[in-house]
Amino acid sequence: MKKIGVFICHCGINIAGTVDVKGIAEKLKNYPGVVFIQDYKYMCSDPGQNLIREQIRELGLEAVVVAACSPTLHEATFRRAVESVGMNPYECEIANIREQCSWVHHDKTAATAKAEIIIKSVIEKARLDEDLAPVQVPITRRALVIGGGVAGMQAALNIANSGFEVLLVEKNPSIGGRMAQLSETFPTLDCSQCILTPKMVEVAQHPRIKLLTYSELTDVSGFVGNFRVTIRQKARYVDWQKCTGCGVCMEKCPVKVASEFDSQLANRRAIYTPFPQAVPNKPVLDRPHCTYFKTGKCQICKKLCPFDAIDYDQQDVVLTEEVGAIVVATGYDLYGLEHLPEYGAGNIPDVIDGLTFERILSASGPFSGEVRRPSDGKVPQEVVFIKCVGSRDPENHYPYCSKVCCMYTTKHAMLYKHRVPDGQAYVFYMDVRADGKGYEEFYQRAAEEDKVLYLRGKVAKMYRDNGKIIVCGYDTLSGENVEIGADLVVLATAIRPAQGAVELAKLLKIQVDQHGFLTEAHPKLRPVESLTAGIFLAGCAQSPRDIPDTVAQAAGAASMVTTLFARECLYHEPITTGVNEELCSGCGICVAVCPYDARQLHREKHVVEVNEVLCEGCGACAAACPSGAAQQRNFKDAQLINMIKAILT
Amino acid sequence: MELSYYPGCTLKTTARNFETTALAVLELFDMQARELPEWYCCGVNFSQVQDNLMLQLAPLRTLMRAKQTGSRQLLTLCAMCYNTLRRAQQFIGEDEARRATINDFMDHEGGDFTGDEVEIIDILTLLKQIGPDKLQARITRPVSLQVAPYYGCLLLRPRTVAIDDPNNPQIMENLLSAVGCQPVAYPFRTDCCASYQIVNEPQIVHSQTKKIVTSAVQHGAELLVVLCPLCHYNLDAVQAEIARAERTFKTVPVLYFTQLLALIFGLPAALNDFGTHRIDPVPTLKAKGLL
Numbered sequence: 001m002k003k004i005g006v007f008i009c010h011c012g013i014n015i016a017g018t019v020d021v022k023g024i025a026e027k028l029k030n031y032p033g034v035v036f037i038q039d040y041k042y043m044c045s046d047p048g049q050n051l052i053r054e055q056i057r058e059l060g061l062e063a064v065v066v067a068a069c070s071p072t073l074h075e076a077t078f079r080r081a082v083e084s085v086g087m088n089p090y091e092c093e094i095a096n097i098r099e100q101c102s103w104v105h106h107d108k109t110a111a112t113a114k115a116e117i118i119i120k121s122v123i124e125k126a127r128l129d130e131d132l133a134p135v136q137v138p139i140t141r142r143a144l145v146i147g148g149g150v151a152g153m154q155a156a157l158n159i160a161n162s163g164f165e166v167l168l169v170e171k172n173p174s175i176g177g178r179m180a181q182l183s184e185t186f187p188t189l190d191c192s193q194c195i196l197t198p199k200m201v202e203v204a205q206h207p208r209i210k211l212l213t214y215s216e217l218t219d220v221s222g223f224v225g226n227f228r229v230t231i232r233q234k235a236r237y238v239d240w241q242k243c244t245g246c247g248v249c250m251e252k253c254p255v256k257v258a259s260e261f262d263s264q265l266a267n268r269r270a271i272y273t274p275f276p277q278a279v280p281n282k283p284v285l286d287r288p289h290c291t292y293f294k295t296g297k298c299q300i301c302k303k304l305c306p307f308d309a310i311d312y313d314q315q316d317v318v319l320t321e322e323v324g325a326i327v328v329a330t331g332y333d334l335y336g337l338e339h340l341p342e343y344g345a346g347n348i349p350d351v352i353d354g355l356t357f358e359r360i361l362s363a364s365g366p367f368s369g370e371v372r373r374p375s376d377g378k379v380p381q382e383v384v385f386i387k388c389v390g391s392r393d394p395e396n397h398y399p400y401c402s403k404v405c406c407m408y409t410t411k412h413a414m415l416y417k418h419r420v421p422d423g424q425a426y427v428f429y430m431d432v433r434a435d436g437k438g439y440e441e442f443y444q445r446a447a448e449e450d451k452v453l454y455l456r457g458k459v460a461k462m463y464r465d466n467g468k469i470i471v472c473g474y475d476t477l478s479g480e481n482v483e484i485g486a487d488l489v490v491l492a493t494a495i496r497p498a499q500g501a502v503e504l505a506k507l508l509k510i511q512v513d514q515h516g517f518l519t520e521a522h523p524k525l526r527p528v529e530s531l532t533a534g535i536f537l538a539g540c541a542q543s544p545r546d547i548p549d550t551v552a553q554a555a556g557a558a559s560m561v562t563t564l565f566a567r568e569c570l571y572h573e574p575i576t577t578g579v580n581e582e583l584c585s586g587c588g589i590c591v592a593v594c595p596y597d598a599r600q601l602h603r604e605k606h607v608v609e610v611n612e613v614l615c616e617g618c619g620a621c622a623a624a625c626p627s628g629a630a631q632q633r634n635f636k637d638a639q640l641i642n643m644i645k646a647i648l649t
Numbered sequence: 650m651e652l653s654y655y656p657g658c659t660l661k662t663t664a665r666n667f668e669t670t671a672l673a674v675l676e677l678f679d680m681q682a683r684e685l686p687e688w689y690c691c692g693v694n695f696s697q698v699q700d701n702l703m704l705q706l707a708p709l710r711t712l713m714r715a716k717q718t719g720s721r722q723l724l725t726l727c728a729m730c731y732n733t734l735r736r737a738q739q740f741i742g743e744d745e746a747r748r749a750t751i752n753d754f755m756d757h758e759g760g761d762f763t764g765d766e767v768e769i770i771d772i773l774t775l776l777k778q779i780g781p782d783k784l785q786a787r788i789t790r791p792v793s794l795q796v797a798p799y800y801g802c803l804l805l806r807p808r809t810v811a812i813d814d815p816n817n818p819q820i821m822e823n824l825l826s827a828v829g830c831q832p833v834a835y836p837f838r839t840d841c842c843a844s845y846q847i848v849n850e851p852q853i854v855h856s857q858t859k860k861i862v863t864s865a866v867q868h869g870a871e872l873l874v875v876l877c878p879l880c881h882y883n884l885d886a887v888q889a890e891i892a893r894a895e896r897t898f899k900t901v902p903v904l905y906f907t908q909l910l911a912l913i914f915g916l917p918a919a920l921n922d923f924g925t926h927r928i929d930p931v932p933t934l935k936a937k938g939l940l
Contacts, residue, residue: 341817395808461816463836470836 002127005036005061006119007052009043009068011098018102020112024067027116033127035059044074049081056085063126067095067119088131090574090634095122117647124642129634134571135612139225140324141565144169146217146504149177150196150547151539151554152329153203158558159327160208164565167321168203169231170213171500174278176200177331178540181261183361183369185547186411187442193277193364200279214284218318220508221597223614224534225324225570233317237285238271242309245273245281249301249310257289263356265374266366271301271310276364285310325534325561328508328518329554330501332540335390335494339397342461343389343491349375350469351462351489354408361415371419373488376467380487383416384471385409385427386459390494392430398494398515403544405492406433410443412490413452425452426484428459428473436546455482462489495544510535518542528557536560575633576615577622581607583629590621590630652722653715653767654682657730658690664727664878666904669920670911671726671772677787677914678779682724685714691730694845696737702750708737709751713759716766723767724775726907728803728877731771735810738764771804772907773820773876774812781827788829789915792937796825796909797833797870797901799861801880802841815839821874821906828913835868837861842883851887858887859898866899871933874906881905889927902930912939 008025010016021039029037036055040048043066055061064087066078071094079089097115105111141164145156148170156166168175180200182192203209212233219230238249253269261274268274270289273281291298292312302310334353337346344351350373352360363369373380387405390397406429413425432454434440446452459473468485475482497516505512510530511519518537521529528536536557539550564570576598586606591599598614599621601607608630621630628637660668672682692707712734715723725731741748742764752762776784798821805815813820818839822832840861843854861884865873875881885903892900903926911920918940923931934940 341814345817461836465836 001033002062003035003060004033004063004065004123004126005052005055005059006031006034006038006065006067006123007043007048008037008039008097008119009048009066010039010041011043011069011102012041015068015098015102015115018105018108018111019097019115020108023112024116024119028119028123031120031123034123036061043068044077049078052078052081053085056082056087061087063091063093063129065093065095065119065122065126067097067115067122069098070094070096070100090132091126091129093122093126093129095119120646121643124646125634125639128636128639128642132574132633134574135576137223137225137570137572137613139565139567139570140227140322141165142167142321142323143325143327143561143565144217144227144229144321144323145327145329147177147329147331147539147541148172148175148203148211148213149329149331149539150179150199151331151541151550152177152327153199154551154554155327155329155536155538155558155561156203156209157199157206158555159561160206162558162562162565164208164562166206166209167229167231167323168209168211169215169217170211171216172274173214173236173272173284174274174280175203175211175213176275176277176279178355179547180275180277181263181355181362182358183363183365184411184415186407187436187438189411189415191363193362197277197279200277204279211280212319213280217504217507220326223596224532225564226613227323227326227534229321229323229326231319231321233319234284235287235314235316236283237287237290237310237312237314238283239309239311239314240280240282242307243282243305244307245283246306247283248304248306250283252300252304254298254300255289255291257286261359262366263352263359265356265359325536325564326508327536327538327554327557327561328504328510328530328541329538329557330504330541331498332495332544333498335397335496337491337493340389340491340493343386343459343489344462344464348462348464348469348489350380350487351491353491353493354405354412357412357490361412361419369419371416371423378487379420379423381420381423382468382484382486383413383423383425383488383490384459384469384484384486385413385425385490385492387427387429387492388458389491391492398496400494400515400544401433402492402495403433404495404546406431407436407439407442407546409490409492410434410446410452414442414446414450417446417450417452425450426471426486427452427454429454429456430458436548457482462486495540497541501541508532508535528553528560534564572613573617574612575617575635576612577610577617577619577630577632578612579608579610580629580631581605583627584608585627585629587626589624589626593620593624595620650679651681651683651720652724652770653718653720654684654724655688655691655711655715655730655734656684657725657727659878660726663925664881664905666908666921666925667726667876667878667881670905670916671907673916673920674907674910674914675775677916678783680775680779683718683720685711685718687714691725691727691733692737693729693733696733699740702747702754705737705740705751706755708734709741709762709764710755710758712738712764712767712769713755713762716762717759721768723769724772725769726772726876728771728801729879731769732803732810734769736807738767738769739809771812771876773804773824776824776910777820781823784824784827784910785829787914790913790939791829792913792939794830794937794939795833795869795871796830797835797865797868797873798822798825798838798906799842799865799873799875799880799884799903800839801875801877802839802844803877805839824906825874828910830909830913833865833868833870835864835870837864842877842880844879844883847879847883847887854883854887855891858884859891862888862891862901863899866901870901871937872909872930873901873903874909875903876906886927892928900928902926902928902933904930909939 082092083089156168215233255270256267258264259268271285359365391402434443457474457476471484538554538557584607622632825832843857846853
């Protein structure tokens with residue numbers, strides 16, 4: 001009979017307070033197969049681990065059961081300990097008598113009886129455990145970065161600069177993302193484009209970055225180290241090999257379309273680059289708006305292009321690529337004004353969101369940086385800024401804080417005052433959260449030097465009256481109702497995940513929270529990883545954050561990727577479900593239930609074959625198999641039946 | 650179709666015009682509102698006390714009576730009654746302990762009352778259910794009239810009892826359009842009329858009424874319509890006081906929504922006692938061919 005050692009941990013009083021540890025050790029002394037049993041105060045400590053090692057050496061134990069905390073905590077610790085003295089680590093099993101017993105019970109007698117049952121069942125499991133070895137998996141040392149905003153660019157640059165190839169996919173015609181739309185950045189007021197465009201150029205020119213703009217991910221398969229991705233590059237109707245980016249087509253195109261980049265404040269053409277500093281600086285043709293595609297007439301761009309680069313017959317191109325890791329940096333959108341009936345639901349032209357005001361402030365924006373309001377181009381004399389619009393409002397909108405609004409609103413009010421010194425800026429706020437380096441000082445400067453008037457309270461409603469927007473709010477500090485006749489109202493609307501991010505997450509099989517933000521593997525200790533190995537997160541796709549935090553997180557994600565790529569190969573848990581070919585009838589039921597596409601019916605042998613690398617050991621196939629041919633390693637039917645017997649007798 | 654009807658106190662006194670016209674309009678669409686055989690004051694704001702179940706008894710007793718009629722729907726005309734009954738319903742509906750206490754206390758009056766047996770319905774929702782086509786088909790006196798809808802608070806707040814989007818309601822606008830009127834867009838249609846402050850702090854009501862009426866008139870209103878007897882008093886009677894004090898103040902007649910409908914549908918003008926209006930609506934109605 002297999003020689004089994006049982007080690008029971010007190011975990012201080014965590015376990016011993018509720019479970020009679022010594023009593024169990026005494027009682028199970030003569031349990032079949034148990035040749036050694038002992039309790040110890042802290043089994044995970046060095047002396048505790050040594051106790052296990054000594055007994056393996058002295059008694060030649062063939063399996064070890066550690067009755068302690070959850071295996072998620074210390075299974076690896078104990079398996080390493082037994083391995084260090086030559087035992088196969090998969091012969092070491094954990095009986096969880098803390099989370100599943102002592103922590104959830106008060107009655108010591110009952111808890112002791114339950115702990116005993118748990119330990120007995122795990123002894124039964126260990127009795128039939130087999131020596132296993134991890135499955136080796138090769139790594140494709142090439143990364144995919146999804147999203148070409150500052151997060152994606154930073155991640156791509158860091159990975160590429162570490163010597164690995166990067167595929168950067170961006171759905172828009174240019175990289176740059178939201179940051180390219182910003183005017184100046186807090187708290188230093190340096191121009192956003194000035195610090196961003198060099199990075200954009202570096203990305204474009206990097207020998208190890210393959211840039212795919214106007215492209216979208218359409219399929220993902222595989223696993224860490226070995227993903228296969230399909231990318232659809234949308235037809236641009238411009239042959240970029242021939243195009244020099246001279247811009248004649250954009251100048252002469254007769255179709256005007258409200259510019260997405262300029263928040264609809266200015267027009268672009270049907271053939272366009274989103275902004276003059278776009279990278280790549282070559283145009284795409286917006287088919288739904290193009291006169292030629294709508295009526296069959298026009299072709300002005302084609303006639304005028306000096307390089308014959310316009311190609312109306314161009315088709316979408318589908319690429320398949322192999323990568324070893326994926327960084328998701330899909331960014332954010334702002335909560336639409338249409339969701340805010342109390343603030344005019346988007347029907348008052350001079351009630352705008354923060355990004356629109358960024359375009360108004362931007363030196364390269366529609367008003368060349370002069371503060372003018374959209375409706376009539378007038379310079380606004382009274383500007384009301386409202387924070388927490390849609391954020392921190394669980395009853396009506398979103399419960400979370402959008403994090404960047406406090407500082408960008410401060411910046412907005414300050415820049416407005418710099419450009420219109422005799423104007424008045426009001427900020428309605430719930431709190432001023434200035435928790436970054438230099439942020440508090442920045443806010444103080446706005447309030448004290450630039451005389452921005454901060455009013456603590458929310459705005460209940462606003463309406464148009466004689467060219468003004470009457471803003472009705474409440475100042476909770478003075479207890480007075482406040483009514484301001486504003487020329488312009490800027491709403492700091494909530495940040496939410498970019499359109500399509502949730503669908504993309506589904507494609508990648510990674511999790512999102514109830515608002516659609518990507519879920520990290522651990523909120524504190526694994527903040528840049530998804531729960532799926534090999535897929536990492538960066539930027540506002542995970543949660544609202546500012547530029548410094550985004551860049552830091554992107555660098556963190558890149559470092560996780562290069563850490564992965566630094567290994568020779570990956571090891572995969574051997575707890576997989578094989579096939580006993582003699583029992584398998586080839587019915588294929590297990591193929592249908594496998595969530596990981598790890599099982600396939602072999603056409604000639606007419607039995608099921610398993611890709612051990614894809615198998616995650618969930619056991620769905622083993623449960624479904626009608627003949628018992630699918631047996632999960634170290635969770636064999638015989639083991640499970642013995643465990644149940646030990647529990648019931 | 651029959652449904653139960655809870656009038657509430659004012660509908661039998663100062664707001665008679667509301668009741669007579671509303672019931673007559675519903676008859677046109679073959680809806681018979683059967684007044685509850687016994688009913689009490691809805692309880693008004695007293696029943697909104699959260700920690701004294703005794704004060705909930707008035708509205709709950711009314712709901713029990715409604716349940717006993719066997720009708721699924723209970724119509725209320727007054728916005729205050731609507732609000733009070735709906736909130737009392739929610740107050741016990743959401744809490745088993747309160748429900749048990751109430752049932753124990755009132756066991757001889759019915760018992761086994763869950764609160765959700767009866768759907769409390771307001772006249773606007775009922776008209777919306779009838780549908781714009783049927784309403785339009787009933788127009789006998791087509792009229793070109795700029796009407797300012799006034800919602801006030803009680804049909805829209807709190808959100809849990811709101812008959813429409815509390816920030817941007819459209820139900821009255823849609824109904825007015827259906828019967829050929831032009832709804833006036835003005836910013837104060839969901840502001841509070843200041844309600845019972847008329848008793849203690851009438852100057853608050855004065856300033857609200859002045860603001861609401863001035864804005865409605867500026868935006869072209871020829872008539873203002875309401876669904877609450879208290880709103881009617883505050884907007885009509887107080888308007889008359891303001892007009893006496895300020896010669897330049899422009900007034901606008903205030904009708905119950907159903908008074909206007911009844912006239913457009915050609916029902917007899919005698920359903921109304923226009924003498925109860927402080928701002929006389931008769932000249933406007935005559936000018937528009939409604940009288």
